[in-house]
Amino acid sequence: xxxxxxxxxxxxxxxxxxxxxxxxxxxxxxxxxxxxxxxxxxxxxxxxxxxxxxxxxxxxxxxxxxxxxxxxxxxxxxxxxxxxxxxxxxxxxxxxxxxxxxxxxxxxxxxxxxxxxxxxxxxxxxxxxxxxxxxxxxxxxxxxxxxxxxxxxxxxxxxxxxxxxxxxxxxxxxxxxxxxxxxxxxxxxxxxxxxxxxxxxxxxxxxxxxxxxxxxxxxxxxxxxxxxxxxxxxxxxxxxxxxxxxxxxxxxxxxxxxxxxxxxxxxxxxxxxxxxxxxxxxxxxxxxxxxxxxxxxxxxxxxxxxxxxxxxxxxxxxxxxxxxxxxxxxxxxxxxxxxxxxxxxxxxxxxxxxxxxxxxxxxxxxxxxxxxxxxxxxxxxxxxxxxxxxxxxxxxxxxxxxxxxxxxxxxxxxxxxxxxxxxxxxxxxxxxxxxxxxxxxxxxxxxxxxxxxxxxxxxxxxxxxxxxxxxxxxxxxxxxxxxxxxxxxxxxxxxxxxxxxxxxxxxxxxxxxxxxxxxxxxxxxxxxxxxxxxxxxx
Ligand SMILES: *[C@@H]1O[C@H](CO)[C@@H](O)[C@H](O)[C@H]1NC(C)=O
Ligand SMILES: *[C@@H]1O[C@H](CO)[C@@H](O)[C@H](O)[C@H]1NC(C)=O
Ligand SMILES: *[C@@H]1O[C@H](CO)[C@@H](O)[C@H](O)[C@H]1NC(C)=O
Ligand SMILES: *[C@@H]1O[C@H](CO)[C@@H](O)[C@H](O)[C@H]1NC(C)=O
Ligand SMILES: *[C@@H]1O[C@H](CO)[C@@H](O)[C@H](O)[C@H]1NC(C)=O
Ligand SMILES: *[C@@H]1O[C@H](CO)[C@@H](O)[C@H](O)[C@H]1NC(C)=O
Ligand SMILES: *[C@@H]1O[C@H](CO)[C@@H](O)[C@H](O)[C@H]1NC(C)=O
Ligand SMILES: *[C@@H]1O[C@H](CO)[C@@H](O)[C@H](O)[C@H]1NC(C)=O
Ligand SMILES: *[C@@H]1O[C@H](CO)[C@@H](O)[C@H](O)[C@H]1NC(C)=O
Ligand SMILES: *[C@@H]1O[C@H](CO)[C@@H](O)[C@H](O)[C@H]1NC(C)=O
Ligand SMILES: *[C@@H]1O[C@H](CO)[C@@H](O)[C@H](O)[C@H]1NC(C)=O
Numbered sequence: 001x002x003x004x005x006x007x008x009x010x011x012x013x014x015x016x017x018x019x020x021x022x023x024x025x026x027x028x029x030x031x032x033x034x035x036x037x038x039x040x041x042x043x044x045x046x047x048x049x050x051x052x053x054x055x056x057x058x059x060x061x062x063x064x065x066x067x068x069x070x071x072x073x074x075x076x077x078x079x080x081x082x083x084x085x086x087x088x089x090x091x092x093x094x095x096x097x098x099x100x101x102x103x104x105x106x107x108x109x110x111x112x113x114x115x116x117x118x119x120x121x122x123x124x125x126x127x128x129x130x131x132x133x134x135x136x137x138x139x140x141x142x143x144x145x146x147x148x149x150x151x152x153x154x155x156x157x158x159x160x161x162x163x164x165x166x167x168x169x170x171x172x173x174x175x176x177x178x179x180x181x182x183x184x185x186x187x188x189x190x191x192x193x194x195x196x197x198x199x200x201x202x203x204x205x206x207x208x209x210x211x212x213x214x215x216x217x218x219x220x221x222x223x224x225x226x227x228x229x230x231x232x233x234x235x236x237x238x239x240x241x242x243x244x245x246x247x248x249x250x251x252x253x254x255x256x257x258x259x260x261x262x263x264x265x266x267x268x269x270x271x272x273x274x275x276x277x278x279x280x281x282x283x284x285x286x287x288x289x290x291x292x293x294x295x296x297x298x299x300x301x302x303x304x305x306x307x308x309x310x311x312x313x314x315x316x317x318x319x320x321x322x323x324x325x326x327x328x329x330x331x332x333x334x335x336x337x338x339x340x341x342x343x344x345x346x347x348x349x350x351x352x353x354x355x356x357x358x359x360x361x362x363x364x365x366x367x368x369x370x371x372x373x374x375x376x377x378x379x380x381x382x383x384x385x386x387x388x389x390x391x392x393x394x395x396x397x398x399x400x401x402x403x404x405x406x407x408x409x410x411x412x413x414x415x416x417x418x419x420x421x422x423x424x425x426x427x428x429x430x431x432x433x434x435x436x437x438x439x440x441x442x443x444x445x446x447x448x449x450x451x452x453x454x455x456x457x458x459x460x461x462x463x464x465x466x467x468x469x470x471x472x473x474x475x476x477x478x479x480x481x482x483x484x485x486x487x488x489x490x491x492x493x494x495x496x497x498x499x500x501x502x503x504x505x506x507x508x509x510x511x512x513x514x515x516x517x518x519x520x521x522x523x524x525x526x527x528x529x530x531x532x533x534x535x536x537x538x
Pocket of ligand 3: 138148149
C-alpha cells in the first residue's frame with residue numbers, strides 16, 4: 001500500500017516536471033516482441049538540434065545507446081548493427097529485440113542555444129505467443145457422467161486467454177462450465193459433458209497486446225446413448241405371412257453404435273443385430289402364437305442398456321392351391337347327386353364361404369353343408385343347380401377363391417314353334433322350334449305326319465308354294481337325358497295368287513256403272529229444264 005502511494009506520488013511529480021516543457025515522447029509503456037523490431041517514436045516536429053541522445057536504463061545503470069547530430073550518427077558498441085536513429089525526427093529503431101531490452105529509454109534533445117529537452121519511455125519486450133494447445137484430461141468422455149477438464153497452455157508473456165465454441169465465445173456459467181485463467185494457461189471445466197458441448201469446434205486463443213494465436217480445433221469424442229430405442233414396424237399386423245420377407249428393425253441414437261439383442265416374450269433369443277428376420281423367428285420355432293418381441297440396445301462405452309417397446313404378432317402360413325373338386329360323371333337333373341369339395345394345398349383355413357353365381361349359398365332340402373363347410377352335397381340335382389360355385393377361403397394373411405362350373409343336364413322342356421301362319425306364294429317362311437334343354441336339344445320336323453330331313457331348330461322355306469300348306473310338327477330331343485318333348489304342331493297356309501289388272505267381272509261392272517250414271521245425269525237435266533218456267537214471275 002505504502003509502496004503504491006509512493007509510486008503514485010513520484011509519477012505525479014514526474015508529470016509536473018514534464019509539463020514545464022513540450023511533451024516529446026508518447027506515453028508508455030511500449031510493447032515489443034522478442035526477435036521483432038520496435039521503433040520508439042518521438043513527438044518532435046522538425047526539431048532544430050545539435051545532438052539527440054538516446055540512453056537506456058535497466059533500473060540501475062544508464063547505458064548510452066546512440067547519438068545523432070544532423071550530420072553524424074554514433075551507435076554505442078553493444079547496439080551496433082541493430083539500432084538506427086532517424087536524424088530527421090529522432091525515432092529510435094531497435095531490431096532483433098531481446099528480452100534484456102526491456103527497460104526505460106530516455107531521449108535528450110540538445111539545441112544550439114544549450115536548451116535540453118528530456119523524456120523517458122518504458123519498453124516491454126514480450127515473449128511471442130506460441131504453442132497454444134488444448135489438452136483434455138480425458139481421451140474419451142461419457143455423456144452426463146464425465147467431467148472434462150480442458151487446459152489451454154501457451155508460451156509468451158502477459159497472456160490472456162479466450163475460448164470459442166464455433167464462432168461464439170464460451171462464457172462460464174459457474175455451474176456446468178467453469179473457467180480459470182493462470183499466467184500461461186487457462187482451464188475450462190465441463191461437468192456432466194453433453195454430446196453437443198464439444199462439436200464447436202472448440203478453440204482457445206492466447207494473446208498479448210501485440211499478438212494472438214489460436215489453438216488447433218479441439219475434438220474429443222463424447223460417447224452417448226443409446227437413447228430412445230425404437231422398433232420398426234411399431235404396429236405390425238397380428239399375423240405375418242410366413243413366406244414374406246418381414247423384418248423387425250431396432251435402432252437407437254448411440255455413439256458408438258449400439259449392439260442389439262432380441263427377446264421373445266421377455267426371454268432372450270439367440271439373435272443379435274439390428275434386424276430380426278422372420279427366418280430367424282421361424283428357426284427358433286416361434287410364431288405359432290401371437291407373441292411379444294422386444295430388442296435391447298447396448299452401448300459398450302456408456303455401458304447403458306435400453307429396451308425397446310414390444311411388438312406382438314404371430315406367423316401364419318398363407319392358403320395356397322385352393323380348388324373345388326366335383327363329380328366327373330355326366331349329371332342329369334332329378335337323377336344325379338353332386339358332392340363339391342373345397343380343398344387347399346397349404347395353410348390353415350379360418351373361414352370358408354360358399355357362393356353360387358356370386359350369391360351366398362344356403363342349405364335347403366336338397367343341399368347339405370359338411371360340418372366344417374369343406375364340402376357340399378346336392379341330392380338330387382335339379383336344373384336350377386346349374387351355375388358357377390365359388391368357395392372363398394380366408395385366414396389372417398390370405399383371402400383366395402376357387403370356382404367350379406357345374407353342368408346339370410335336363411330337358412327338353414315343352415317345345416314351342418313360332419313363325420308365320422299365313423303367307424303368300426313365294427314368301428320366305430321360317431318356323432322356329434325351341435325347347436329349353438341342356439345340352440341343346442336336337443329337333444325333328446314332320447310335315448302332314450311325314451318325317452322330314454330337317455334336323456335343326458329352324459324349318460326354312462325359301463319360296464312358299466301352295467303345297468307347303470299343311471301341318472308342321474316339331475319334336476325336341478335331348479341326347480344326354482334321353483328325353484323327347486311332346487310334339488308341337490303349327491299350321492301354315494299359303495294363300496291363293498291375286499292376278500295383276502282388273503278381272504272381267506270388274507270391267508263389266510264398271511261399264512254398267514258408267515251407263516247408269518249417264519242415264520241418271522240425262523234424266524236430271526230434263527227434269528230441271530221442265531221446272532225452270534214455274535219459278536219465273538212472268
Ligand atoms: C547517458 O549515459 C551515459 C553513460 O553511458 C552518461 O554518461 C550520460 O550522462 C547519460 N545521459 C543522460 C542524459 O542521462
Ligand atoms: C526519417 O523520417 C523521415 C520523416 O518521418 C522520413 O521521411 C525518412 O525517410 C526517415 N529516414 C529513414 C532513414 O528512415
Ligand atoms: C479429469 O478431471 C475430472 C475433474 O477434475 C476428474 O473427475 C477426472 O478424474 C479427471 N480424469 C482423469 C483421467 O484425470
Ligand atoms: C457450443 O455450442 C453448442 C451450440 O452451438 C452448445 O450446445 C454447446 O453447449 C456449446 N458448448 C459449450 C462448451 O459451451
Ligand atoms: C480430431 O480432429 C483431427 C483433425 O481435425 C482428426 O484427425 C481426428 O480424427 C479427430 N478426432 C476425433 C476423435 O474426432
Ligand atoms: C429383411 O432382411 C433381409 C436380410 O437382412 C433382407 O434381404 C430383406 O430385404 C429385408 N426385408 C425387408 C422388407 O426389409
Ligand atoms: C454413469 O453414472 C451413473 C450414475 O450417475 C452410473 O451408474 C454409471 O455406471 C456411470 N457410467 C459409467 C460408464 O461410468
Ligand atoms: C336314373 O339312373 C338310373 C341308373 O343310372 C336309371 O336306371 C334311371 O332310369 C334314371 N332315371 C332317370 C329319370 O333318368
Ligand atoms: C357324397 O358324399 C357323401 C358323404 O361324403 C357320400 O355318402 C356320397 O356317396 C357322395 N356322393 C357322391 C355322388 O360322390
Ligand atoms: C344332336 O345334335 C348334335 C349337334 O347339335 C349332334 O352332335 C348329335 O349327334 C345329335 N344327336 C342326335 C341323337 O341326333
Ligand atoms: C297337307 O294337309 C292339308 C290339310 O290337312 C292339305 O290341305 C294339304 O293338301 C296337304 N298337303 C300335302 C302336300 O299333302
